[in-house]
Amino acid sequence: MTAITAHSRPVFRFAPSPNGYLHLGHAASALINRAMARRHGGRFLLRIEDIDLGRTRQSFVDAIYEDLAWLGLEWEEPILQQSSRLDAYEKAAGRLSELGLLYPCFASRAEINEAAVRMKSGLDPDGARIYPGLHRDLPADVASGRIAAGESFAMRLKMARAVQLLGEKAGAVLSFDEIDCEDGPRSVSLDPLRWGDVVLQRKDVPTSYHLAVVVDDAYQAVTHVVRGQDLQPATAIHRLLQELLGYPAPVYHHHGLVRDALGRKLSKSDASTSLRSLREAGWSPADVIEKLGLEDLH
Ligand code: GLU
Numbered sequence: 001m002t003a004i005t006a007h008s009r010p011v012f013r014f015a016p017s018p019n020g021y022l023h024l025g026h027a028a029s030a031l032i033n034r035a036m037a038r039r040h041g042g043r044f045l046l047r048i049e050d051i052d053l054g055r056t057r058q059s060f061v062d063a064i065y066e067d068l069a070w071l072g073l074e075w076e077e078p079i080l081q082q083s084s085r086l087d088a089y090e091k092a093a094g095r096l097s098e099l100g101l102l103y104p105c106f107a108s109r110a111e112i113n114e115a116a117v118r119m120k121s122g123l124d125p126d127g128a129r130i131y132p133g134l135h136r137d138l139p140a141d142v143a144s145g146r147i148a149a150g151e152s153f154a155m156r157l158k159m160a161r162a163v164q165l166l167g168e169k170a171g172a173v174l175s176f177d178e179i180d181c182e183d184g185p186r187s188v189s190l191d192p193l194r195w196g197d198v199v200l201q202r203k204d205v206p207t208s209y210h211l212a213v214v215v216d217d218a219y220q221a222v223t224h225v226v227r228g229q230d231l232q233p234a235t236a237i238h239r240l241l242q243e244l245l246g247y248p249a250p251v252y253h254h255h256g257l258v259r260d261a262l263g264r265k266l267s268k269s270d271a272s273t274s275l276r277s278l279r280e281a282g283w284s285p286a287d288v289i290e291k292l293g294l295e296d297l298h
Pocket of ligand 1 (some may be wrong): 015016017049213226227231
């Protein structure tokens with residue numbers, strides 16, 4: 001756990017991806033972040049996670065600022081945009097590569113799916129088939145020949161090797177500290193192996209969510225990661241990468257998800273719960289807070 005000295009204030013962040021309008025779930029996450037930052041005397045940062053260059057729109061970035069300001073949130077400037085940090089992600093990937101932990105995978109999504117079904121790969125915590133290891137053991141000269149020929153490739157993590165490399169440190173990696181709003185930290189166990197060889201650099205951009213989030217949480221000295229429960233399993237990958245890259249471990253709070261009437265997680269593609277449409281329908285920020293049952297946080 002990161003030591004918080006008397007001189008350093010805790011750092012919290014809300015990190016939305018601008019590929020749609022924020023909905024009630026984002027409002028909950030941002031408000032819980034701010035409330036916890038206040039309670040801990042911490043700073044509150046906003047980070048724009050815009051590495052998905054194909055789906056990011058400037059209009060969604062502008063809408064994030066507008067919707068959060070409407071909710072009454074304030075954040076520190078300058079705001080970090082991940083699209084300006086590609087060099088930092090390359091550098092971090094380079095360090096993992098030097099450790100012999102990355103390899104190129106040239107396979108298409110369809111080829112990977114076909115192989116995963118044929119090889120009866122298990123499911124990862126998100127319910128996707130685990131990468132069946134297709135190109136893990138390509139001879140180096142074959143891989144470099146394909147790269148030289150201009151084939152596109154993703155870089156994947158040799159997960160088993162990474163866990164093995166950490167050896168006795170793995171005890172620390174395989175858990176993280178979860179704090180609740182009221183209670184102190186409790187240790188949660190993790191198993192990064194359940195994710196298989198995750199992509200750390202995509203074919204179209206030299207990072208993936210997992211790499212970028214870990215590099216930037218360290219860069220911004222984030223001490224408290226507050227986000228939805230759906231991201232809790234991914235914390236296994238994040239803790240592993242933090243250890244491999246020599247970054248400190250933040251503490252985490254994974255809050256419950258806002259669900260629709262049918263119990264489904266809210267989606268950006270359903271306009272009816274976007275903060276924008278609720279605002280247009282006459283909702284006030286207080287109505288949002290009441291709907292989320294977060295009155296006590298204020
Ligand atoms: N950008 C991610 C999202 O919008 C959140 C990342 C995080 O909080 O770790 O789902």
